[in-house]
Amino acid sequence: MTKNVFAHDTSLYENRFPVEGGNFDKAGQVSSQIKAILKRMKLSSEIIRRVALVSYESEINIVSYARKGHIHIQVKPDYVLIEAIDEGDGIPDIELAMQQGWSTASQRIREMGFGAGMGLCNIKNFSDFFRISSDVGKGTHLKMVIKIDKVFDGI
Amino acid sequence: MEYKEGREIVDLATIVKALDLKVRHGAHLLDRKVTGGFTGDLLSDVMAHSSEGDLWITRQIHQNIIAVASLKDHAGIVLVQGNEPAADTLEKAVKENVPILVSDWSGFETAGKIYEILNVRGG
Numbered sequence: 001m002t003k004n005v006f007a008h009d010t011s012l013y014e015n016r017f018p019v020e021g022g023n024f025d026k027a028g029q030v031s032s033q034i035k036a037i038l039k040r041m042k043l044s045s046e047i048i049r050r051v052a053l054v055s056y057e058s059e060i061n062i063v064s065y066a067r068k069g070h071i072h073i074q075v076k077p078d079y080v081l082i083e084a085i086d087e088g089d090g091i092p093d094i095e096l097a098m099q100q101g102w103s104t105a106s107q108r109i110r111e112m113g114f115g116a117g118m119g120l121c122n123i124k125n126f127s128d129f130f131r132i133s134s135d136v137g138k139g140t141h142l143k144m145v146i147k148i149d150k151v152f153d154g155i
Numbered sequence: 156m157e158y159k160e161g162r163e164i165v166d167l168a169t170i171v172k173a174l175d176l177k178v179r180h181g182a183h184l185l186d187r188k189v190t191g192g193f194t195g196d197l198l199s200d201v202m203a204h205s206s207e208g209d210l211w212i213t214r215q216i217h218q219n220i221i222a223v224a225s226l227k228d229h230a231g232i233v234l235v236q237g238n239e240p241a242a243d244t245l246e247k248a249v250k251e252n253v254p255i256l257v258s259d260w261s262g263f264e265t266a267g268k269i270y271e272i273l274n275v276r277g278g
Binding site: 024027032045057112118 | 196197198203207213215217218219220221222223225226227251
């Protein structure tokens, strides 16, 4: 019985995926793996769609701007927690970085269709909770929660 | 022909034939249903606004388009203006089962023609 009281603390899935900075050959692989796992867990397509977007944009940010990082994902009965933690230059002005269209991306990155200044906005819009913190010279930490509705998204 | 709610369901083969597209990968996947379309070269825009079953029209040819199409469950990718996929793009397309089609038409013409097919016959 005690177990049920804390059922919301049960982790149904948890993993930490390393992401290489600067390696566009592998960009998207982690998100594809995460999507496949959630699909196997039979989460609703709406949850999978949102987690895929949030993890993809986070992954691309690490590849584009950091030396290295990782994406940590935890699936609980009533939410998915995604954290993207990187070692990189960090973001000096978070308010500016959150503005749609603002980007520090290089020409090379922009030519590939990245760096349009939409990534962080997309992450925020597709998450139920979003938090960003950054230490200049050290790195950036994104924390996102996507809620699972027992009726609509049930596992 | 398959029909849904009285409208013809459009598959990739229909669009390949109508636009005379070159199939660079996915000759065996042309029975995939196309339920909509999306035009865009900014990957974040495509991630945020395209839908499952869309045929994605773009002029990006590098390998990262495969991950996007696969994550979004697109019906396939159409490269416009005769742009051929990069070699590593094709390799990834094979791995991820993403059809790659090449259109000799411009992006505008390609989208217009596909829009008409989807909205007159199905979609």
